[in-house]
Amino acid sequence: METITTDICIIGAGSGGLSIAAGAVQMGARVVLIEGGEMGGDCLNAGCVPSKALIAAAKHAHAMTTGAAFGITPVVPEIDFAKVKDHVAAVIEGIAPVDSQERFEGLGVRVIRDWAKFTGPDEVTAGGYRIKARRYVVATGSRPFVPPIPGIETVPYLTNETIFAQRERPAHLIVIGGGPIGMEMAQAHRRLGCAVTVVEGAKAFGRDDPDAAAVVLAKMRGEGVEILEDAPVVRVGGHEGAIEVEIKDGRVVTGTHLLMAVGRQVSLEGLGLDVAGVEHTRKGVTVGADLRSSNRKVYAVGDAAGGLQFTHVAGYHAGVVIRQMLFGLPSKSGTAHIPWATYTDPELAQVGPTEAEARKAYGETLTVVRFHYAENDRAQAERKTDGFIKVMVVKGRPVGVTIAGAQAGELIGLWAMAIAAKLKMGAIAGTVLPYPTLSEVSKRAAGAHFSPTLFENPMVKRIVGLVQRFVP
Incomplete structure (x- = not known):
């Protein structure tokens, strides 16, 4: 059996594994990437990408039935379901080259298409090769959980x-x-x-x-x-x-x-983690905030790390481990600034705790402000008035945000940045946004945080009155 010596061995070519491989090899590390299934993992082939493509087709069909309010006569669409699936497949095909074996081999990554297995604390076998690496990354993702329902x-x-x-x-x-x-x-x-x-x-x-x-x-x-x-x-x-x-x-x-x-279950079967001395449970590899396992040579990212199961979390984890493996810098992961979204119509989006979770965590120090889509001019123009934004604030800083409404998944990004950067509500309220846009719901919510102080405070009114009387 041929032995390959490398700096980093990554098991799993989904979002996390591909991000680490691309970043590491382009910064000079030797990288082996092992994938037994499809390049791109679940997100590209059976998750985020095909689901959003299907949702896009469904939105077009729905629009044909709901034009009356705009003066457009509704019609019943003729839906060719097989062609809808052709659209889904075409979207996957359009993205696949970015995640392909050919691209990564072109970057200099050694790609092995087989299932990997630890045969010791510092050794993995796959595809007839023995891989000896300085660092290993488990990025195997998850798969659908099917409970044992009778029948x-x-x-x-x-x-x-x-x-x-x-x-x-x-x-x-x-x-x-x-x-x-x-x-x-x-x-x-x-x-x-x-x-x-x-x-x-x-x-x-x-x-x-x-x-x-x-x-x-x-x-x-x-x-x-x-x-x-x-x-x-x-x-x-x-x-x-x-x-x-x-x-x-x-x-x-x-x-x-x-x-x-x-729900989903983490894919760890057959990896030989026990042989490698890697502690794990059914929820994933047991890791610290640095994403390192009980075997200091082995990291886990994304779903395999046992936390939030989102593609963007795997990408975030990639940055955390790259800083450690390539530069020797301390780096830790967190969840307070991680957003997520559900792409129904209206969409649902969240970053940080919900109102109930925030009240439990912060008690009387918490204030909650809301702004409704119905008060947004762009929402009125597009008849997307269902929904609201809710911001949980502690000592002038947002700690959690809930959005239900059109493009909630897009709007939550501003708040994820605000929480990550520890910005105050004044930074959001003072941001100048183009009019009319749905993004103004965030600005108006931030402004609502200051309304009691500005508009309901007798002292403010006295000061304004004095200025009007005595300041020329």
Whole structure:
């Protein structure tokens, strides 16, 4: 078996692994990248990219049915579901060269297309090679979690890994799981002409602010998505084209297709982490804030690190470990400034704690300010008035922000930067923004933080009165 000696060995060619490989090799490190599946990982092939492409197609279909308020006669769109999936595939193909083996080999990365396994604390085997590296990075991502519901072993079901290859439109899609993946797919399929029922054991959008979730749930239900909450599934049955989902209270939901969207599990099987002395649990590799494991040679990033499961977190983690591995600089990861978004319509976005979490953490030192989309001129022009922004403030600084509304995923970026840079609300309130834009909801929310001090303070009014009387 040939031995390869290198500086960095990365296991997994998803967002985190590719970011580390590209950065490290271009700064002079020797890099081996191992991937047993598809280059680009889940995000490119079965996650973020195809889901947003499908959502984009669904928005076009929906727009054709909702033009009456603008003086445009609504029409029922003719949807070629197979061509919608061609669009999804074309988007993936358009991005794939950036993540391709050829590109990374062109940068100087040694790419091995096989499954990796630790055979010792400082040795990995893959593709007939023994890799000896100074540092290792576990960037293996996650895959859909399918719970052991009675009957699941005999019923055909879809996950995010298979639904984008489905070229025939489901007549009635049943979605088990009311989290981001389930709800995005539910609304998209409804807009593409499917009947859709979501079955959620607790609350839909359970991780999000309840007020914000209510805005999206009302819109989805108004579009015809049936959403059953507090509905634990006790059994599934049936066959292709005739699926049954039994709920704990005895109700039975019937449909033609079943999508399992109840969460994800970290992909660590077969890696030989025990042999490498790398502590881990079912949630991921056990790491510190520096993303280093119990084996000081081994780091973990992204989903494999056992924390927030977002593509942008994996990219952020890449920067944390690169600073350590290439420059020997201390670097730690955090979560207070990490945003996330759900791309339903309206969108949901969050950075930092929700209002309930912030009240628990900060008590009476917390103030909460809101601004509604209905008071934004651009939102009125585009009839996107559903939603609001909510900012949690402690000692003049934002610590958490919730946005429910159009382009919430775009708007949350300003607040993620503000929290990361420890900016005060005055910095947001003093920012000059183009008019009319939806981004003004952030500025107006920041301004609302100062309203009680400026407009409800008798002392301010006395000062203004004195200035008007005595200052020429």
